[in-house]
Amino acid sequence: MPDFAEPLARLIMEFKRLPGVGQKSAQRLAFHVLRGNREQAECLAHAILDVKDNLGLCSVCNNIAEGELCPYCRDPHRETTVICVVEEPHNILPIEVTRSFHGLYHVLQGAISPLRGVGPEQLKIKGLLERISAGDVKEVILATNPNVEGEATAVYLSRLLKPLGLSVTRIAMGIPVGSDLDYADEVTMSKSLENRREM
């Protein structure tokens, strides 16, 4: 490797630790910081620390929160009868951008994964049960990821929640809108056939 000045080499190394950032991208980012003014660098550095200092988890749903409650749990206009269960806080974003869900969320902080040693007891399921027993929840939408871990978690939760007498639903899996049947993998295609709907 070429000789980078030590602070530059260290910044490149730090950037490389971020997800999806390789050696070349890290160099590009580091040189960008180097070229920019001190004020811009300060804004970035402070924003990084602020996130660690000023954010915690919502005491109700485990989403990211500045203070006691997250923006959704704080919002009086959200429907309290539907809870959408997701694995991680960032899974809320793709649902919110649709503007078609107006209920509350519950973040499990993970998914069941025997390979990584994550069992149901490591997930925030207790809080979900408490919310259901305390409130007027009529439906729980299981929006865990459509992979092995997410599916296992959904199956586990549905067995746990169905006896409580509420509607437990799973987000639909099928061919993405705007895509081409030729490019669909066989599992997705078979899910898409299985979940076909009357027109």
Next chain:
Amino acid sequence: MPDFAEPLARLIMEFKRLPGVGQKSAQRLAFHVLRGNREQAECLAHAILDVKDNLGLCSVCNNIAEGELCPYCRDPHRETTVICVVEEPHNILPIEVTRSFHGLYHVLQGAISPLRGVGPEQLKIKGLLERISAGDVKEVILATNPNVEGEATAVYLSRLLKPLGLSVTRIAMGIPVGSDLDYADEVTMSKSLENRREM
């Protein structure tokens, strides 16, 4: 946009200012910082500030330097008779990784670009002339980028330096090694034909 907690929204905005980072990547990076521990966040934040505080420009060649001189100008083993002229400090990297150049560098800190209002007087050309008149420089390699601005800068410099009685060379442009003729654009292909060599 979904409601992000303010510190998170600010971090996403700061990451988005970096080159090649869009909304989705910025969210991914921000959530990564959020998930990580405080120590990791501190390392990144400090590395960003250190780069601004502890790095300057080499007083000889304008490369990035920790102190008065850059690693190349400080190294007594580099040949002092050849100077490779580049636009920006990061242009030195692709040359150094070849391990086939052992001379010194000169960083212009830009390229002539009338569209962006950058003329020769904004570039660090005076220092280059001083180095040539003071030292035992026999060859100047013009390694500005192979685009309009870089080419204009190379032509300008070659006219300026040739009368000083030294060898002024330009890096070769042609088909990249390992690529396919079918994918070469016409300008590169014509350069490649123009610069053909006896075998």
